[in-house]
Amino acid sequence: MPTTAPPLADATASDSALRRFLHGLPGVDTVGLEARAAALGTRSIKTTAKAYAIDLAISMIDLTTLEGADTPGKVRALAAKAVNPDPLDRTTPRTAAVCVYPDMAATAVAALAGSGVKVASVATAFPAGRAAPAVKLADVRDAVAAGADEIDMVIDRGAFLSGRYLKVYEEIVAVKAECGQARLKVIFETGELSTYDNIRRASWLGMLAGADFIKTSTGKVATNATPANTLLMLEAVRDFREQTGVQVGVKPAGGIRTTKDAIKFLVLVNETAGEDWLDNHWFRFGASSLLNDLLMQRQKLSTGRYSGPDYVTVD
């Protein structure tokens, strides 16, 4: 069962208690939230700070391939890149994880054995999550059995939007129970939740249910991670730890493609949740093309000139 601390233990006692709790959270003012995210986006991160941020960002990437066309060869190539992102510079940090579909988890586990790079597997009928509960749990069991270190589940957005919060909660609890030692990332698909109030409620719902990470999106819809929704989720994990003592990670995913973007997210982490989250155990980027941009910027910092796309590897 989730490690819900006493002050919040009765929040999940019934559907109505959960609804009362989630709707009792402070509202989110859209204009103010977006203005704060934009203001933090103007931080100017230069020289030593930039070098630190680039290496940190690389180390936080869940290098991801989630395509119908994925093959074992493609997954092995990605795994090799995760372990050795820049063949020209062995001081480059490894990425945090490789993120794949469950049927590719075993391939990834074999390719990454002993590297320290984790294997994350999406599950629960990712990305739509529209399958029978038993099927979703079987999906999770498969991934865990294949050796995945981390499970990225999707919530039932239909249930959430129709106000059946306890159903969403219980499903997360059930998935968590299947995870064993694997850390659970709970994906809200913020682009489908549509309001910031909903994103705050989903964040607390996920944390109450035992999420190890809360994650913005699947990368499969029009709106994925944004500075504003990530800022909101960082506020949620900060407040949750203050109330319960339990630290939860955050993973923005989808749409983060440039070093500049990644650094803006790290500034959000630094000035909202704080430095305890500046570590790949607590913050991740769900991304693929971001890595090459970070590598090119890293080369620029060390050599003083831009290299170009032929000096980083294609996946």
Place this chain on the structure above:
Amino acid sequence: MASAFEYAPAPESRSVVDIAPSYGLFIDGEFTEAADGKVFKTLSPSTEEVLSEVARAGAEDVDRAVKAARKAFEKWSALPGSERAKYLFRIARIIQERSRELAVLETLDNGKPIRETRDADLPLVAAHFFYYAGWADKLDHAGYGANPRPLGVAGQIIPWNFPLLMLAWKIAPALATGNTVVLKPAETTPLSALFFADVCRQAGLPKGVVNILTGYGDAGSALVTHPDVNKVAFTGSTAVGKAIARQIAGTDKRATLELGGKGANIVFDDAPVDQAVEGIVTGIFFNQGQVCCAGSRLLVQESVHDEVLHALKRRLTTLRLGDPLDKNTDIGAINSAEQLARITALVETGEAEGAERWSAPCELPSTGYWFAPTLFTGVTQAHTVARDEIFGPVLSVLTFRTPDEAVAKANNSQYGLSAGIWTEKGSRILAVANKLRAGVVWANTFNKFDPTSPFGGYKESGYGREGGRHGLEAYLDV
């Protein structure tokens, strides 16, 4: 403050602005020395470095400038509005083109962070000129009857907190309506007005339409009392505003006064807390709190007092105080030693009267004028820090139990310039806003400015409105 993620210095380049060692008065389109040859120095408040030496205007210079403005008035006021608009549009465009230079200049002379001059002051300055440029040929439709006439020569005195922005608030509507102006910037921040004089020349503005006199209160007094000045526009302290009102009593001079404030920022228990905290910070720490409409009184509902205070203090520890030219600086320098002394004295009074002081932990630079973001808790309506305008980064926190009590406390002030309401309940916003006696009421935001919106005060915060359609009235003979 100390974090694994230390931001390296990111200073904006000083080389984008070329400050001359000395400047004259700008009269009749030319820079000229003061008649008596007097000068004074202007400092960078963050380093106490002398930036330049500028002419100090006296009564004789005021007379010369008013005469130049009077001479220019005849032709300027006779121009079709569409022609005056062209000059104003040109000025607005030049300001945009030179915005980086002007932002750095303003930061050097005023001490405020480059982030603010770059992202707030300069865009608003340009917007103000664009906005009033648009009115110049539409005055028939402003609601003051057909062909409303200008007043004549406007004597304008502006403060040091937003030097170029206050200049824009004064000059743009005056010129759009066909007046000519003599403007005196504050003695601690004369430079951006002098650069604006250069912008006027660049725009080809006819001589004498804009005259800039740098100097002290004596020059301001001479300007206000000059018999050929038709209109006085002043932004500054209530004490000086009252003195001006006395000086022009019994004359036919028109006046608008924009004076002090002690804005109440009211946080209800159903407020969006994270954004309210940002709004409180923006309300009182924007421009080091040296803002007449600052939200310097936080009225927070008792039931959320602890939660809001905890979040606010946590947020204040992340504020970055230091070199105003660093792009990551949130809190810059206090404008002058005099202002710093005033803030310090009022904070000492607050402590002596028993309010509990808390200051954000930050290291203050060893040179220049600095004050750490500070708040007082346990403040009541009887405390000096709840009544007097501090004009610095000092927030007084009071509590209330009911909406009526919030309104009563908010209105219980000799001032009435600004107020803020934080609640997720729309009907409460409307109900409370209607009862607040403040010229501007912000809902779920604070210190948001727009040239289309009129601005001005109730009670000792002054009279007249600047900005928007209403702002035209102050410069029209209606």
